[in-house]
Amino acid sequence: MKSNPVLDALRERRSIRKFTDAPVSRDDLTAILEAGRWAPSGLNNQPYRFLVIQEDDARASQLAECTKYGHIVKAAKVLICIFLDRRTVYSEMKDHQGAGACTQNMMLAAHSLGLGTVWLGEIINQQDQVLDVLRLPAEQYELQVILALGHPDQKGSSKRNELSEYMLEDF
Template identity: 85%
Template sequence: MTKSNPILDALRERRSIRKFTNDPVEREDLKAILDAGRWAPSGLNNQPYRFLVIYDDDARVEALAECTKYGHIAKAAKVLICIFLDKQSMYSEMKDHQGAGACTQNMMLAAHSLGLGTVWLGEIINQQDQVLEKLKLPADRYELQVVLALGHPDQKGSSKRNELSEYMLEDF
């Protein structure tokens, strides 16, 4: 039996949160979340991640909401964190995409550790050109990876997982 471990506990306890209270997200908490993202592993330590923070009173929230079928979640969040890859800093498309996933997970776990909730809005990348245009970011420079909706949870998340044996190609 595994002893209690704060990292393993956070991995098991973190859930996607799609409803948020009206309480603001403290700037120091937001900074800690962004800082966790920059500490994600990246191939050759190239750190190609770039972040854009959009608060709920920013007109760009409505513009982003129009780019996804999950617009109601984007509008409910107190903060949206857009995570991009800087194409000028990339060296391996696959490794950099994997790194962006690690960056996103770091941010979500950091938010959870601070009592905040997040949900990964991935479907929005299907409208990447529209998003970049609305945010006035050059498509030849930035590649949208994810938009994180962030705030104080107004719901309990839930999830279930298959048994570990269902993932294994061989017994270990």
């Protein structure tokens, strides 16, 4: 297969759950947030909203109490909370898909900058608690995901099934 930086990044990116003590630069963080901002959305409504929590923010330790993956939250240098703004939602399914694209964009951007991320999805089961910690109104914001971010202190690994196992028909 011909080398392509985007396709290479898609194959090489892995979930990282352990991070070094090195800080994440503001420039890198801005680049990651910009990548999320450029994700596709239905009718270009751009319903996602971001909240960045640095490791020294008291809310980080409170968020760790909201998930069984609190050890990952505590290890991260930065947490990026991704929400849908309910006031801008026009199609729940499309907007959830857009939030997924936004999240993937951010994860790929982080990877391209030599940073690691993991998608913390389980935490949405405690959405009310998370919104309380962050002092955000539930009638306006719907938590989609929290990304734990930092410089990798581990190699990620993954295995995929053969493409044929996903195909409903041969092409």
